[in-house]
Amino acid sequence: MSMLFDILSTSGILFIVSCGLLLIFGVMKIINFAHGGFMTLGGYVPLLITQMDWNPWLSLPLAFVMGLAFGAIVEVLIVKPLHSRPLDAILATWGLGIIIGQIITLIFGRGVQFAQSPLEGTVSLAGTDYSLYRLALVGFALVIGLSIGAILNGTRLGLITRAVTMNESLARALGVNSALVRLSSFAIGAGLACLAGTLITPLSSLDPNMGVPWLTNAFMLAMISGTSLVSLAIACTVLGAAQVLVSVYVSPILGSLTIVVLGALALRIRPQGFARG
C-alpha cells in the first residue's frame, strides 16, 4: 500500500517539477537548462518566509510571482537573442543556472539549510501511515495541471499559445504576436519552476545546487511528452512507477537512472515524443 502511495506521490512530484520545462519546450522548442536554477531560487523562498516568521503557505504565490518576473527578464535578455540558435540557447540557460547557483551561494552560503514545512505529520490511510505533505503534493500536481490546461484551453492567450506551439510561422503570418507568446510562456515556465522548487523544499534540504539533480529527469520527461500535458501526466506516472519499482526491487542507484535511460530509449523509438497526433 505504501508503495502505491510512493508511486502516486513520485509521479506527482515529477509532474510538478517538469511541467514548467514542458511549457517552454513545447512553445519555444528549447530546453531551459536554467530550470534547475529557477527551482533552487524557488526553494529558498520558504527559507526567507521561515526567517521572517510568516505563514509558510505564503511562499507558494510569492515564489510563482518571483519566477514570473525573473523569467520575463531572462527571456528578454538571453533567450530572445538566441531564437535562431536553439543549441546555443540551451548552453546560455545552463550558464544562467551557474550564475543563479553562485549568487545564492554568495547570499545564503554553501551550507545545507532547512525550511519549515506548511504541512507536518502523517496521515493514516488504508492501514499505513504516510507523509501528509507527500500526499498533498499529488493534489498540487493536479491543481497545477488543471490550471495550465484551463489557461491553454480557456483563454485567448492559451489559444494563441497553442497556435504558436503547432506552427509558429503560420501563427505569425496570421497576426499572432508570437514574441508575446514566447515571453509569457517562458515567464510562466520559470514561475512554475520556482513554484516546484518551493513545493519540493520540505521533502529535502536546501542547498545552492538542489535543483540540478531534478533537471535531467524533468528534461527527459518533457522531451518524451512533446507538447501535451496529458502525455506528460502519463509519462510521469509510468516512469515514476518504474523508478519506484526499480529502486525498491533492484537498487536505488539504478532507480535514479530509470527515467533517463528509459526516456532515451523511448525517444530512439519515437523521436517526436509521445504526444497525441
Next chain:
Amino acid sequence: MADSGASPAVSLDSNKGWNRSNSGFVLLVGAVSILIASPWILPEFMQTILIRACLYAVVAITVDLLWGYTGILTFGQAAFFGIGAYATGLVFTHIGFSPTMALFALLAGIAVSMLIASLVGILSFYPGATPLYATVLSLVLPIVVTQVIFSGGTFTGSSSGLTGYESFNLSIAGWLWLCGGFLLMCTVLARRFVQSDTGRLLIAIRENESRCDYLGINTSRIKILLLVCLSAVSSVAGFLYACYGMVVAPEMAGFQFGTEILIWVALGGRGTILGPVIGTLLIDVSSAYLSGDFPFVWKLFLGLSFVIVIVVMPKGLLPAFIQLVRRGKFTPGPSQQGRLQVAGERRLDGLASQGNLALSVKGVQRRFGSLRVLKDVNFVARHGELLSLVGPNGAGKTTLMRCISDGRERSDGEIFLNDHPIGKLSPFECVKLGIGRKFQTANVFHDLTVFDALAVARTRLDRPSVWERTRVISLPLPAMSIVQTTGLDALLQMPCRLLSHGQKQALELAMVLALEPNILLLDEPTAGLTKPERTEIGRTLTKLAEEHKMCVVLIEHDLDFVCDISSRVIVLHQGEIVLDGSVDEVVHSELVRDIYSGSFGMPEDPADNVKEAS
C-alpha cells in the same frame, strides 16, 4: 599560455599560404621552446596546474571537433575521460602497478571507451536523428557512468574514488613535458585534420547535413567514427591524468565536468583548434589561482562571461580577437589554392549502372495522417528522356520527388531506380543507385567556398583524405560545363553565402552533376532566374538527356519552358496523374486547361507569359 600549439608546416603553392604556414611553424617552435623551458621559468604550483590543464585541453579539442566543427553539442566527452582514468585507477589498485600493467590499463581504457562510444554513436546518429537527441544522449552518458561508479562499492571506491595507488615516478618537469607534449601533438594533429578533406567534410555536415545526405555521403557513419576516435583520445588524456594525479574520482566522468569543457571551448572559440586550447589553459590556471581567494565570485564571473559570449560573440573570444587585430579581414581555414579538371570517363558500374528503365514508380502513395497527398502514382521513365512534372501548387510534385529520392518517405508502393527497388533506403543509399536531386530552394553550404562545396560533392567518388587537402578536383564534363558557363570557375574561393541566387542554383546543379548520376531530379531549377539564365539551363538539361543519356525529371511551373525542352510531360493533380504524354497532347488537353483555369491558362499565346508566382 605556454604551450598553445601550432599549425602544420606544409608548403603551399601560394605565397600567402607559405607565409601562413611559416608563422604556424614559428608558433610551433615557440611553443616547444616554452614547454621545454617552463620547468625553469614557471613556479612549481603553476607547473602542477598546467599539467592538469594540458590534459583538460586535449579533451577540449575533442569537444571542439565534435561541436565546433561537426555541430554535435556534446556533454559526453567527460565520460570517456573518466573511463580512461578509472581503467587506470582500477588496474593499479587491484592488480598493481608495472609498466606492462600501465600499457594494459591504457589499452583497456581505450577499448572500453571506443566500445561505449560506438554504442552511443549508433544510438544517437541513426539516419534522421535530430541534433537535440544526440545532445540528450551525451547528457545521459556521464550520468550513467557516474552512477555506475557510485554503485561499485569498494571496487570503484564509490563516491570517494580511488587513491593511494602506485604510479610512474616522474618529476614535475617530466610530467609537464609529457602532458604538454601530448597536448602539442594533439593540437598539431587536430589542426592538420581539420584542414584536410575530412575536416572540410565535417564542416559541410555541420552546415547542411541533409544536402550531404543527398550527395551520397553517409553522415551517420562519419559521425560515429569521429565520436569513436575522439573517445579514445579523451580516454588517453584520462589515463595520463590518473597516472599523474594518483587519484580518480567520479566527478571526472561527470556531467558537471562535461559542461565545464563546453564553457572552455565556447569562451576560447569553437570551430578553431587554438581557441579551446588557449581557453582551457587560461581558465583552468586562473581558476586554480583565483578560486582560492574568491571562490564564488570567480565562478559567477565565469558563468556571466559564458552567457555573454554565447549571446554576443557566438564564435568565442579568439576569433573575435583575431578579427579585431586583422580589422575584419579574418577568413577561417587555410589559404586555398585549387583548380578543377575534367574527370576521366568511367563506366558506371555496380548498382548505378544503367538499368533497362531509369525510373519506375509503382502504386506510390503518401499519406500524412488522413490526408492523402499521393494516391497511387504509376509511371516509368527511360534514359535519355526529359520528363516534366507539372501541376498546380499542392498537387504533390515535390512530395513525389521526395519519395523517389528517399526510400523512407512513401507510405505504400515501390520505386525502382535503374531496376533496383529502393525499399526503405535512406537518401545517401539512393544516390548509390544513380540518382541525383536538386532542391527547390538553392541548398548549398554557407560557410564553404565554391571549391570546397564541389570537393564535398565529389566525396562519394573520390575518397577524402584525413590528412591531405585536395587541391585538384575532377569534375565530370556536364558539371564542368555548368561551372564554366556560369562563371563559377572564377569564383572558386568565394564563400557560398556570398553568391547570388542564380549562382547558388548553378552551383547546386553542378554539385549534383558531380555525383555522376544517370537519373536527375530537379525541383524548379529555374525559379528566380533571369530569361537568359533559363535558356542556358534549358540547353544544358536537353544536352544532359540527349548526349549523356540521363533521365531528367523536372518540376516546373513555367510552362513555356516546359514546352520548349521536355520530351514528355506528366500532369499531376491532387495526388494523381491525370495526363502522361507528349508536349503536344498536354498543350491541347481540355482537362489540363480545366485544372489550370482560374489561376492561369495554358500558353496558347506565347506573349501571354505564364509564370507561377511561387
